[in-house]
Amino acid sequence: MRRVVITGQGAVSALGHTAPTTMEGMREGRCAIGPLEMRDVERLSIGIGGQVRSYDEKAHFTRQELTFFDRFTQFALIAGQEAMTQSGLEVDEETALRAGCVVGTSGGGLHTVDDNYRTVYEEGKNRVHPFVVPRLMNNAAASHLSMKHDLRGPSFTVATACASSNHAMGQAFHMIQSGMADVMLTGGSESMLVFGGIKAWEGLRVMSKDGCRPFCKTRNGMVQGEGAAIFVFEEYERARARGADILAEVVGFAMSADASDIVMPNSDGAQRAMAGALQSAGINADEVGYINAHGTGTAANDRTECAAVRAVFGDHADRLMISSTKSMHGHLIGGTGAVELLACIMALRDGVIAPTANHVEGDPECDLDVVPNEARDADVSVVLTNAFAFGGLNAVLALRKV
Structure with a gap:
């Protein structure tokens, strides 16, 4: 099997509009969650979120481009350009045929969906813009990335709720490892902070106020x-x-299905995904120094995830560092694993472990080293990043310092 490395990264998040500013926010332990700014926000029970603020789409794209680009596509294109620039990759005719793009998203173009449902049902109009479908389709971001960078190899979208990004990056890893491609642009993008999207999530009663x-x-x-x-x-x-x-270096990937409940997490599925990632990477449990947790902040997820970590790592669990950066940038659903991969790279490359912000009181059911509130300097050589989605779909990546 061929080795797979990361040579470029880009990001847009509530913590910053680039990968370095996002990672700086993580190092600072800065919480970028705040009051939502959107139409009809007063009708929402949940009024907070990790919004990307001070963002001007017209500073990045022409009027004609914005005809085709939903907000989630815009974010993907900005992050993709940053990653390609840092990588220094030149896509010539030969490279183009061996390069592809896999992007994770859960909702796709929800801004377009929300706006146009209003147009039809609230305003009573009988016509919508002819490019509504190209804007809202889940594969829009992947398609525009492939067109912008002339990536003519395997390109598609993965939609597995909160595990979408990890599944996408895992597929990209496997394609290069197996020889199907030489280069893959991969990650995730999501922009579900619209009125209808928040209302839907309110119904699940898993959101914090x-x-x-x-x-x-x-x-x-x-x-x-x-x-x-x-x-x-x-x-x-x-x-x-x-x-x-x-x-x-990306050294391992595994996925599993709980096959038990559509919303409640299952410790067995999480265990099998983490253990599978270790086996895929050919590494021992005691080599792992840090886990970027799924860590949503719900009672069920955090308790289940900690139990799974203890089951997989045994006594070594007490020497592991585990943190959730969702405490700072929020849960990006289909894009969350991609933003969290930045914390893994920061741990390996810079020796800085991103903290779990907003930590007030320890929980006996989460009795691991969760790196509370302040980043920590540490020398780690192997890390895992977890994603456990609604539907019981789990995806775990293993990375190593080069």
Whole structure:
């Protein structure tokens, strides 16, 4: 099997409009969750979120481009350009045929959906813009990334709720590892912070009204965020030959299905995904120094995830660091695993472990080292990143320092 490395990264999140500013926010332990700014916000029971603020779409795209680009596509394109620029990758005719794009998203173009439902049902209009379908379709971001960067190899979208990004990056990893491609642009993007989207999530009764506090005894639910992170995955020998700056190596990936409940997490499925990632990477449990947790801040997820970590890592669990950056940028649903991969790269490359912000009181059912409130300097060589989705779909990636 061929080795796979990361040579470029880009991001847009509530913490910042680039990968470096997002990671800086993580290092600072800064919480970017705040009051939502949107139409009819006064009709919402949940009034907070990790919104991307001070964002001007017209500063990035022409009027004609915006005809086709929903907000989630815009975020993906901005992050994708940053990743490609950092990578220094030049896509010539030969490279184009061996390069592809896999992007995770759960909702796709929900801004377009929300706006046009209003147009038809609230305003009573009988016509919508002819490009509504190209704007709202889930594959829009992946398609526009492939067109912008001339990626003519395997390109598609993965939609597995909160595990979408990890599943997408896992597929990209497998494609390069197996020889199907040499380069993959991959990650995730989501922008569900619209009136209808928030209303739908309110119905689940898993949302917090006052903040995201993963692993904390006072936690009372998740908080939604929005944004994107895109990475350049590349075959190791190819990256080394062209002198690329290698950020980290992707060494393992595994996925599992709980096959038990549509919304309640199952510890067994999480265990099998983490254990599978270790087996895929050919690494021992005691080599892992940090886990970027799914850590949503709901009572069920955090308790279940901690139990799964203890089951997989045994006594080593007491020496592991585990944190959830959702406490700072919110839960990006289909884009969340991609933004959280930045924390993994920061741990490996910079030796900085992102904290679990807003931690007030320890929970006996989450009795792991959750790196509360302040980032920590640490030398780690192997990390995992977890994603456990509604529907019982789990995806875990393993990364190693290069």
